[in-house]
Amino acid sequence: MVKQKTIKNEISLTGVGLHTGKDVKMTFKPAPINNGFTFVRVDLEGQPIIEADANYVVNTQRGTNLEKKGVKIQTSEHVLAAFIGCDIDNVIIELDASEPPIMDGSSKFFVEAIEKAGIEEQDAERNVYVVKEVISYTDEATGSEILVMPSDDYQVTAMVDFGTKVLGTQNATMKSIADFKTEIADARTFSFLHELEALLENGLIKGGDLNNAIVYVDKEISESTMENLKVAFGKEKISVKPNGILDNLTLHYPNEAARHKLLDVVGDLALIGTRIKGKIIANKPGHFVNTQFAKKMSKIIKIEQRNQVPVFDLNQEPLMDIHKIMSILPHRPPFLFIDRIIEMSDTHVVGLKNVTMNESFFVGHFPGAPVMPGVIIVEAMAQSGGILILSSVPDPENYLTYFMKIDNVKFKHKVLPGDTLIFKCDLISPIRRGICHMQANAYSNGKLVAEAELMAQIAKIN
Known part of the structure; x- marks a missing residue:
């Protein structure tokens, strides 16, 4: 029997939201058994709670965004991935803004905070869904697909193909959740230059800079675009490195993009609300297909739990005749x-x-x-x-x-x-x-x- 876990002490982090550009303080607090992951907006009246539940996903543009009764949580995936990666079940996440701090664009700083806070077992059994057959979801529009198959451990493989010279086909695999902290947690979010231009034009990534997002240059940079990037990132000079990314940062891994996509899969599938014993294979994953698969898995698990027939020995001597x-x-x-x-x-x-x-x-x-x-x-x-x-x-x-x-x-x-x-x-x-x-x-x-x-x-x- 595997016990549920929470953190021993509360701990806070501060930073800015990637898309809002707002300063934010985030505090992790120990939570009771069966609490799961719950976000609390301490900046709003009544301090409303939004559970990390796939059914609250309302938008997957540039992140997984939750909303409950008009209260929003943006880009939840990196924080949730850190909790799963640290084998945590129950945490209260307090925020004084709608979006967690982006930090360096990975889960690294959240993992470090969790380890500093400490981890403790709780007096309750962890609920684990054992996968018995292949379950899949396909996004017909993009060809993206996620499936889960039986396995003795929770494993994830992400396969990505961006169809560009600068970033083509990449794969990443996590054979055990124990590998998350050392192999996946520090993989940073990324964007292509053509996406970056659109985001800047729409007033997004206000908290972005060259230290929390890898920018792959998939087109020629015009003088006007270069000037806009200088203004956006507050830099006097910007250039493209030989490996096709904007300067001021070095890749942690040659396949860092695929590892970050795997990180996103782990965070998005935390919204299922139940641990999975099975192998996830994600082909061209993205927040939309990830969360649609999470919704499907959540529904299947709830139906099976509700219909689960207990087994009794009907031939034994009855307690009462x-x-x-x-x-x-x-x-x-x-x-x-x-x-x-x-x-x-x-x-x-x-x-x-x-x-x-x-x-x-x-x-x-x-x-x-x-x-x-x-x-x-x-x-x-x-x-x-x-x-x-x-x-x-x-x-x-x-x-x-x-x-x-x-x-x-x-x-x-x-x-x-x-x-x-x-x-x-x-x-x-x-x-x-x-x-x-x-x-x-x-x-x-x-x-x-x-x-x-x-x-x-x-x-x-x-």
């Missing part, structure tokens, strides 16, 4: 809908019913094609939950259980004669004042057949 159940529950046939209790703790209970052709409700539902009524399935789940709540008092025979609320009921598959139904009820909150709030799921034939959020109260018989 029908006689023990009737000593606790006041229900009797034909309105007793559970046959056995096979598992129970302070926070959950698992019940079972063998559905036979002799059920009284099949007389009218439906005589020619018998189907177990959905309301009876809900009642059976509630009776299983009733065992849990009545077991919390010393004299359950003196209490009755009453429904208070039923929410989010969904029926997914038919239940027919011959099926075995398993009911699993988990407390959403502790039982207080005789009130039980639980999530109830019903399974049959390896599928989730019904689910509901139930609230009930026990009351003493007068």
Whole structure:
């Protein structure tokens, strides 16, 4: 079992936003279990929170931009990549502007801050999605594609082809997340000269300079463009190096562009919200295809988690047989809908019913094609939950259980004669004042057949 992790101490960094040019202070703070990565805009009223969630992506022009209820976070990917690269699960990221500081255009300074703050394990298991089959997303407009395949570790390969003489085909691979800090974190963001001109004309990259972005010169530089670049970067002189990049910086790696694209993939896929055990292969990745793939993976994972069928040994001796159940529950046939209790703790209970052709409700539902009524399935789940709540008092025979609320009921598959139904009820909150709030799921034939959020109260018989 791998435990969740957060940072030990809070730590702050300051700098400017690449596109806004605004000074910004960013503070990393320890976060509780299952928090994930959350951005907090401390400069806005109420200090609104934006979760690092693929469903909040609204724009992928020159970065991955999130928005929730009108509150924005720009270029989130380099910070998120640093947390994944440092094997962190839960952090609160406070910002006094919409955009994290660009620093040198990589994740290097964020990784250094995380290591300085320290890392500690938390008392909760990390949720990991194990990839069992190939899942892919293709952007038909650009030909970009990302896929994930089964693997014993989280690996990423990025393959890029920019179709220019100065920067052609490059590949980069991260065989283990442990390699991120030494092989990927210091790969800096980059731009082509023709893109740079457009960005400058549109008032973007206000915080850019020759120290936080590699500029590949893919065209002749006119005198007017050269003058504009001098003004934009505050330099008296600008020239092109023999390897086709603007001067004042040296590449860290010959394939630094591909490594940075891999860094972006790691940061963008952090928006899935669940760790992945699988190998990512990204062909011509970009923020749009990255985040579309993250959305697809997030949806698949949520569906599988919701439909995940727990495995129980139905041949083992039951915790409670029908006689023990009737000593606790006041229900009797034909309105007793559970046959056995096979598992129970302070926070959950698992019940079972063998559905036979002799059920009284099949007389009218439906005589020619018998189907177990959905309301009876809900009642059976509630009776299983009733065992849990009545077991919390010393004299359950003196209490009755009453429904208070039923929410989010969904029926997914038919239940027919011959099926075995398993009911699993988990407390959403502790039982207080005789009130039980639980999530109830019903399974049959390896599928989730019904689910509901139930609230009930026990009351003493007068």
